[in-house]
Amino acid sequence: MPLKNTGTEQLIKDTAKRLIFAEGKLHATTQEIADAAGVNRTSLHYYFRSRDLLIAAVFQEAMQGLSERLNQCMVSAKPFKQKVEFLIEVFLKDMMAFPYQETFMVTEINTVGKQLVGNIDSEPVKSFLNEVQQEMDSGNLKAMPPSQFLMNLFSLLSYPLIMAPLYKQLFQLADGAFNELITARKAMIMELIFNGK
Structure with a gap:
């Protein structure tokens, strides 16, 4: 039964x-x-x-959930600067709750292959990149290919979290102090990408 x-x-x-x-x-x-x-x-x-089927299901659910949350940020009706701020908040909140999620996802993609990310909706990203270009054309952002802007943004967000064990040891930080350091990055990243505007 x-x-x-x-x-x-x-x-x-x-x-x-x-x-x-x-x-x-x-x-x-x-x-x-x-x-x-x-x-x-x-x-x-x-x-x-099998473990592989369980891991694939967890990966798909995590990828879909994160994609949906980030897509909501990218297509929100907020002005561009607030949209970026919202995207940073959502990403950091997600990654601080699940600090090993990104490491897991990158490992799985490299191990299993790109078919794992085949169902990602790229339309919100395209729309966001068009807005990035408009902001660059208006002089609000430093001119560069919009895809470079987005990669830079996600690198500023994810790299410190992926490297958290090293940084905690290097800076002699407990989890709480490290979380404060990461939370403070939002303002620093906003100032960096918007040239202090």
């Missing part, structure tokens, strides 16, 4: 997400995930036949 889904499938995915994205257990086994979720491994394998 098949197991009735009482939220167990989502519980397993949420648990895997917490272990991998929040706690940094990138190589958590199905047994570790099942134990943390409070289910037996048979239940986990009922919903996900």
Whole structure:
């Protein structure tokens, strides 16, 4: 008799997400995930036949969720500067809640291949890049290819989070102090990309 889904499938995915994205257990086994979720491994394998299928489901859900949140920022009706500020807030909030998410996603893309990101909606990005070009044409942003602007923005946001363990050690920072440092980046990034305007 098949197991009735009482939220167990989502519980397993949420648990895997917490272990991998929040706690940094990138190589958590199905047994570790099942134990943390409070289910037996048979239940986990009922919903996900292998660790690879579970990881693929977690990846797709994470990628889709982050994409949707960032797309909402990019197509919002806010003025451009507020839109960028909103995008920074959303990205930092997401990455601070799940500090290993980006590392996991990059690792999976490099391991499994680009087919993992095949379903990303690029229209919001195109629209945002058009606005970037308009801002450059108006002199509000330093002139460069708009794609370089977006890569620079995401690099300023993600690189310190990917390198968090090194920076915490290098600067002798506890988690709370590091989070304060990251939170302060919003104002610094805004001033940097808008030339202090």
